[in-house]
Amino acid sequence: MYAQMIKSEATKEDPVKLAAFQARIDAGEKIEPKDWMPEGYRKTLIRQIGQHAHSEIVGQLPEGNWITRAPSLERKAILLAKVQDEAGHGLYLYCAAETLGVSRDELTEMLLDGQMKYSSIFSYPTLTWADMGAVGWLVDGAAILNQVPLQRTSYGPYARAMVRICKEESFHQRQGFDIMMKMVNGTAAQKHMAQDALNRLWYPSLMMFGPSDAESVHSEQSMRWKIKINSNDELRQKFVDQTVPQAEYLGLTIPDENLAWNDDKGGYDFSQPDWSEFFDVLKGNGPASVERIEARQTAWDDGAWVREARMAHAAKKQATTLAAE
Amino acid sequence: MSVAGLIRMGDSTLVLGQRVSEWCGHAPALEEDIALANTALDLIGQTQLWLGLAGEREGQGQDADALAYRRDPWDFRNLLLVEQPNRDFGVTMMRQFLFDTWHLEVLRTLAQHPDAEISAIAQKSAKEVTYHRERSTDMVIALGDGTEESQQRMQSALVRLYPYVGEMFTIDPDDLIDMATLRPGFDAHLTATLDKATLTRPASEFAHQGGKTGARHSEHLGHILATMQSLPRSYPDAKW
Numbered sequence: 300m301y302a303q304m305i306k307s308e309a310t311k312e313d314p315v316k317l318a319a320f321q322a323r324i325d326a327g328e329k330i331e332p333k334d335w336m337p338e339g340y341r342k343t344l345i346r347q348i349g350q351h352a353h354s355e356i357v358g359q360l361p362e363g364n365w366i367t368r369a370p371s372l373e374r375k376a377i378l379l380a381k382v383q384d385e386a387g388h389g390l391y392l393y394c395a396a397e398t399l400g401v402s403r404d405e406l407t408e409m410l411l412d413g414q415m416k417y418s419s420i421f422s423y424p425t426l427t428w429a430d431m432g433a434v435g436w437l438v439d440g441a442a443i444l445n446q447v448p449l450q451r452t453s454y455g456p457y458a459r460a461m462v463r464i465c466k467e468e469s470f471h472q473r474q475g476f477d478i479m480m481k482m483v484n485g486t487a488a489q490k491h492m493a494q495d496a497l498n499r500l501w502y503p504s505l506m507m508f509g510p511s512d513a514e515s516v517h518s519e520q521s522m523r524w525k526i527k528i529n530s531n532d533e534l535r536q537k538f539v540d541q542t543v544p545q546a547e548y549l550g551l552t553i554p555d556e557n558l559a560w561n562d563d564k565g566g567y568d569f570s571q572p573d574w575s576e577f578f579d580v581l582k583g584n585g586p587a588s589v590e591r592i593e594a595r596q597t598a599w600d601d602g603a604w605v606r607e608a609r610m611a612h613a614a615k616k617q618a619t620t621l622a623a624e
Numbered sequence: 625m626s627v628a629g630l631i632r633m634g635d636s637t638l639v640l641g642q643r644v645s646e647w648c649g650h651a652p653a654l655e656e657d658i659a660l661a662n663t664a665l666d667l668i669g670q671t672q673l674w675l676g677l678a679g680e681r682e683g684q685g686q687d688a689d690a691l692a693y694r695r696d697p698w699d700f701r702n703l704l705l706v707e708q709p710n711r712d713f714g715v716t717m718m719r720q721f722l723f724d725t726w727h728l729e730v731l732r733t734l735a736q737h738p739d740a741e742i743s744a745i746a747q748k749s750a751k752e753v754t755y756h757r758e759r760s761t762d763m764v765i766a767l768g769d770g771t772e773e774s775q776q777r778m779q780s781a782l783v784r785l786y787p788y789v790g791e792m793f794t795i796d797p798d799d800l801i802d803m804a805t806l807r808p809g810f811d812a813h814l815t816a817t818l819d820k821a822t823l824t825r826p827a828s829e830f831a832h833q834g835g836k837t838g839a840r841h842s843e844h845l846g847h848i849l850a851t852m853q854s855l856p857r858s859y860p861d862a863k864w
């Protein structure tokens with residue numbers, strides 16, 4: 300998902316405190332910034348919220364790629380507003396992470412030097428206008444599945460950030476689907492673009508949920524802490540089950556020969572994505588990984604003088620106010 | 625009669641909106657990213673209104689999209705200032721400040737225009753642009769009176785863009801109003817802001833011409849339009 304493969308930290312604290320903490324979580328209480336929390340809980344959350352925030356910010360880039368080429372004034376406005384929303388999501392999440400004692404600048408530097416990751420999906424390029432439809436439909440759609448349960452996560456500031464974010468993500472998904480509708484009902488070239496977008500983005504979308512939890516030792520602890528609510532496979536299944544009828548409605552073909560309804564499980568059987576490709580992407584070998592980090596690095600470096608100047612100006616202003624008092 | 629003047633308004637907001645939107649995802653801080661997207665959104669919205677009315681009055685069946693996406697560079701009537709590239713954040717904000725300062729004077733005057741449709745668009749836009757001008761003014765002051773480096777960058781941004789100020793105020797029958805009368809208001813805000821920003825107004829009043837008349841755009845406009853118009857031009861039958 301936006302937070303994939305989050306390593307949860309072991310914790311070696313006072314067992315009495317730990318038990319009391321776990322009891323609060325089990326009782327459905329929210330943990331707030333000033334409350335005692337295990338070091339492992341804090342560190343795992345920083346990693347998860349940070350990765351989520353980075354995903355929102357890096358996620359601006361593949362869609363930002365089409366703002367200047369949006370085919371009508373209305374589409375331009377909708378796309379701009381969407382990408383602006385994603386920046387807003389990044390902002391809420393960095394603020395939530397800050398309550399755990401890490402600054403936005405520190406998190407940014409960890410993204411740039413590769414210590415922290417962003418969702419694998421944003422390392423894929425957006426090649427036609429139909430990708431603006433497919434990203435909204437599939438990527439925001441997958442994000443919603445993960446984020447709706449996170450509104451109930453145990454950490455208060457994270458849960459509250461999720462509530463605001465989820466509302467906007469549903470808009471994004473509907474807007475994406477609306478673009479797809481226009482494309483599939485359009486000219487032959489538009490239909491071609493729509494099918495091509497689905498072909499390229501289907502498996503990367505399945506990868507968003509992360510590899511099967513059976514392989515992950517960290518999921519269990521995170522689930523006990525309620526910072527992970529559902530298993531990766533559970534969410535992936537839900538995504539496929541919800542998306543297949545939508546693709547049918549659009550008249551598009553999901554690029555999976557093994558896709559078939561399974562009556563016994565009440566869901567679709569489907570092919571797994573190529574997980575070796577996923578691990579390559581996480582290592583920074585996605586088709587657009589280098590460009591994504593380069594773009595963030597350039598924005599960071601080129602913006603340094605602006606951030607410094609604003610701080611210097613604020614300090615001068617404060618000095619004048621103090622002198623006047 | 626008013627069509628040419630409406631197109632001038634809409635073309636300037638369109639081209640600047642397009643330019644500002646290039647920042648999306650690349651600004652110096654998240655807050656700036658969001659604020660720039662906001663400005664671009666307002667400008668695109670204003671474009672829909674100005675060009676929409678222009679198309680209606682022209683009566684040739686062209687809507688705002690047709691005017692934005694199907695005209696050639698020589699038909700554009702935007703100010704030269706707005707087609708200038710973003711360059712660094714300082715140039716972008718200085719361009720925004722100069723434009724906003726002019727724009728707000730124009731809209732306040734147009735808000736009193738006897739033509740009700742024109743005054744309605746101007747009143748709506750003036751609310752948005754009041755905020756734009758406040759923001760770009762604050763930014764020019766903060767970056768001018770910031771560090772030594774930022775002061776230098778803002779001064780060179782001003783030197784670079786000042787030759788595009790004069791065009792905004794030339795008297796021309798195609799404008800909706802007499803732009804020359806707005807110069808004192810513009811100058812007053814400019815002087816006050818530059819003073820707080822510790823910036824020096826360039827001595828030369830030389831002014832490039834040819835944007836709003838369409839007689840001679842810069843080389844930049846062709847590239848802006850090639851990008852912006854690529855889909856509707858490549859797929860003329862498609863609906864999006």
Ligand SMILES: [Fe+2]
Nearest residue numbers: 355439442468
């Ligand atoms: Fe998202």
Ligand SMILES: [Fe+2]
Nearest residue numbers: 355384385388
């Ligand atoms: Fe988002």
Ligand SMILES: [Fe+2]
Nearest residue numbers: 385439468471
């Ligand atoms: Fe979204």
